[in-house]
Amino acid sequence: MSNNFYxxxxxxxxTEYLTLINKLTVDICNLLGxxxxxxxxISLAVDEAVTNTIKHAYKMDSEKEIDxxxxxxxxxxxxEISHTGIPISPDKLIFPDMKxxxxxxxxxxxxxxxxxxxxxxxxxxxxxxxxxCKLTKKIN
Amino acid sequence: xxxxxxxxxEGNVTIMNIKGAINAHTVNEFEKALEQCLENREYKxxxxxxxxxxISSAGLGALMGVIENIKTxxxxxxxxxxxxxxxxxxxxxxxxxxxxxxxxxxxGLKAFGENE
Numbered sequence: 001m002s003n004n005f006y007x008x009x010x011x012x013x014x015t016e017y018l019t020l021i022n023k024l025t026v027d028i029c030n031l032l033g034x035x036x037x038x039x040x041x042i043s044l045a046v047d048e049a050v051t052n053t054i055k056h057a058y059k060m061d062s063e064k065e066i067d068x069x070x071x072x073x074x075x076x077x078x079x080e081i082s083h084t085g086i087p088i089s090p091d092k093l094i095f096p097d098m099k100x101x102x103x104x105x106x107x108x109x110x111x112x113x114x115x116x117x118x119x120x121x122x123x124x125x126x127x128x129x130x131x132x133c134k135l136t137k138k139i140n
Numbered sequence: 141x142x143x144x145x146x147x148x149x150e151g152n153v154t155i156m157n158i159k160g161a162i163n164a165h166t167v168n169e170f171e172k173a174l175e176q177c178l179e180n181r182e183y184k185x186x187x188x189x190x191x192x193x194x195i196s197s198a199g200l201g202a203l204m205g206v207i208e209n210i211k212t213x214x215x216x217x218x219x220x221x222x223x224x225x226x227x228x229x230x231x232x233x234x235x236x237x238x239x240x241x242x243x244x245x246x247x248g249l250k251a252f253g254e255n256e
Contacts, residue, residue: 015165019142022161022194040194040225047196051164098234105208110197110233117232 005032005072013054013083014062021068022047025079028070032077032139041118042077042137048111049081049133056092057085057131067130075139076120082132088124142166145173153252154182155245159191162199171202178206183215186248190221195229207238216240220248 007028011017022043029039050066058064069080095116096109115122115135123134143166144159154177162170177185189195207217220242222230230236242248 015163018163018165018196019161022163037225037228041228044194044196044225044229047163047194051196051198054164102234102238105204107201107204110200113233114197114229 003072005070005077007071008067008069010065010067011050012062013058013060013064013066013085015051015054018047018050021050025070029077032072034077034137034139038137038140042079042135045115045118045122045135046079046081048115049079049135052088052111053081053083053085053133056088057083059086061085072139077137077139079135080132081135082130084130087126087131088133093124143169145169147173147177150186150249151252153184153186153249155186155188155249157188157191161193161195162202163194163196164198167198167202170199171205174202174206178209181213183210183213184252185210185215185217186245186252187217187219188221188245188248189219189223189226192222192226195226200229200233200235203235203239216252218242218248218251220245 025043025046026039029042034042053066054060064085067082071078093112095113096106119135119137121136125132142160143162146157148155156173160166203217210217218240221244222241227241230239230241240251242251
């Protein structure tokens with residue numbers, strides 16, 4: 001099943017889809033042979049990427065749409081979350097110093113940290129008028 | 141329901157039983173429950189994660205939003221019964237330095253000085 005898997009879904013930019021997308025991602029990961037822990041970690045990374053898109057790219061405009069594509073290439077799963085809203089700016093990609101973060105009870109900015117910790121690569125870019133976040137994880 | 145929160149008291153500890161997912165969609169409900177504890181001056185919180193499917197950074201933000209107030213008032217937030225994946229979210233970001241996590245409800249209560 002891991003060879004040439006492809007699935008695309010489009011959702012409205014509404015957080016009410018998050019749990020559904022989480023469950024879908026876990027099921028896809030299970031199907032592709034990821035263990036339970038990796039499946040949950042990957043689905044959380046997708047949740048964070050979709051949440052960032054809803055909040056920052058579309059400013060909570062639930063009429064907008066987000067494409068989520070799952071595909072395998074060789075022994076890797078890639079999940080591409082794309083939109084036509086505001087692209088992420090490099091200054092949003094600052095990783096907090098966790099020691100200071102916890103000492104000063106800070107908030108926010110952890111989504112991208114989780115994505116980076118749980119995925120092998122996290123890539124942002126733009127192509128053909130669309131902006132994307134590409135999450136990749138090697139299939140065991 | 142995507143998130144259900146039930147509260148119960150055990151001595152001076154408020155146990156918050158969480159069922160479902162805490163993400164950007166459900167976090168308002170979680171924040172409301174935490175704020176309600178502050179209003180009621182319930183500063184010793186034990187969050188029972190037995191039925192928590194997953195927690196995203198939105199949920200961690202909600203905890204960070206109240207922990208200073210709770211600690212200032214001599215209380216604490218502890219967690220118990222986390223799944224491996226929920227534990228890993230806390231651990232990988234270093235949140236286990238700030239929030240103690242116990243394997244069982246009994247151990248969590250004991251850490252608050254209850255159930256001894």
